[in-house]
Amino acid sequence: MLQIYKRFWQVNWAEHWQYRANLMMYVLYGLVSPVVYLAVWITIANSQGSVDGLTANDFVTYYLTMLVIDQIIADISQYYLADKIQDGTLSSDLLRPIHPVLTQTLIATTAQKALSFVALAPVWMILVLLFRPDFGAVTLTSFLLTLPVILLGAAIAFLLGVSVTCLAFWTTRVNAIIDLYDALIVLFSGQFVPLQLMPAAIQAVARYLPFQLFRYAPIETLLNHLSPADLARNYVLSAVWLALALFIFNRIWRAGVRRFSAVGA
């Protein structure tokens, strides 16, 4: 199996290398929102001294960390899977004796993210020089505690993202549904603002949804802002959502492929 992953990885990098300018544009596009949010909140924090106790440095460290976390966790499987379902080219993948999503799509997204880091690194360094964040709160322990949170978050984001994309088996076009799903992520993940600045009702709902595990939980774990109880709670929530996401994906995929092969692959 490792050999299959390795070969997919090599093929994907070779393909991406053909379109390196496109990859660079993709990375730069991903920078826009966080940098805008960052600039807005720094301005507000500087003018007021702080926003609900969050200083300008809190915003800088939060959004600069998010740029990295977002690159790792954000699900981009729709770009590899949605069109294949829509135009029927998925049928070629279904003829192979492997699971198309858990091999090809998974590696395609992972390989793209790895390459994106090469483009992101220098830009991130420039932003660090511009905003001069103080990452003094980050410790080796908080870093190590963050790694499983990131891995779990990435796995859940991938499985749920793929499940949403698989709705294309029924709707053919799935872009609008994915946009709606992405809007939920922006609202409940802490991507727009750190969750503690959101209205209480949204915070209460967000505590049980998987989306905060995609941004807020790993960022706050790394920045050492969470209590041991919150850390433990996030691990439990991640485990529960991973199991749920696996179940949801498995059901949707099986039903979707059955429908795909019923209506004409």
Add this chain to the structure above:
Amino acid sequence: MKDDILVEQLSKTFQVPEREPGFGAALRSFFHRKYRDVQAVQQVSFSIQPGEVVGFLGPNGAGKTTTLKMLSGLLHPTGGKARVLNFTPWDRNPDFLKTMTLVMGQRSRLSWDIPAADSFLLNQAIYRIPEADFKHTLKELDELLELTPILRKPVRNLSLGERMKCELAARLLHRPKVLFLDEPTIGLDITAQARIRSFLREYNYRTGASILLTSHYMADVTALCERVLIIDHGRLKYDGSLTELSRRIAPFKLIGVTLGAPCPCDLGRYGTPVHGDDGDGKQFVQVKASEVAAITSRMLADLPIHDLTIEDPPIEDVIERAFQE
């Protein structure tokens, strides 16, 4: 001998949405969508023994591709049974997928941005082909298809014929025992078609693989298949040898003429006029094969002929005629 492919009463009905043209109809269909049942394949039965090469013929929309997709596991049937190498295809058992292949001439599975050699390595991993077997098979495929000069070019830079060669090689690296080929020579020039045909014949000879082949090129069928299945409107109309098929159909040819000067000639005097497809002023008459020489001589003597061709009728006409008679 045990059959490689066994099909019993296989059927497939699609539900196809349809509506009247116009904005109003579009709006109504948003709330109340109408569907029509299309019976693509109806109670088709046949069997294919190991090593057989069988032509699967029929006009467009006859149900050929649908049948191939069911037999390769891409489509669930609405009725009937099928066994391929003792597997039920639509269970999509990985062991089944490793022992067969489906080649669709109009769809490429190779990645366009990288050389075919990279896709071959990927297939080696996916099908878990041991290194020694991989090298041996690739060498063999290279001998048959002359792949070396094209393996390192990105697929998008290959000609259609070169791409088809790579496509076939990619699908055969794991040495499948059953090949489903859907129009493998479509769009290729005569030389490339001949090369692919000779390759398939050799592959069948060397490996003993069973082949079920659809094609609109009669030359593919006559070169490769002793037996043909004919399907029309989803129903199997004929299962037997090509010789028997030719015997059943009154043999005829098409004489195509382009006249050098306008003339009020009645081509009906020489045979049955039929419509040509070329739109280049060429007119066709259908005549019995045994009378071609005599009629051609008469036409050359009577008419101001600029160009004259003698052609086999299109395969769809042959099939259509087979059931009209």
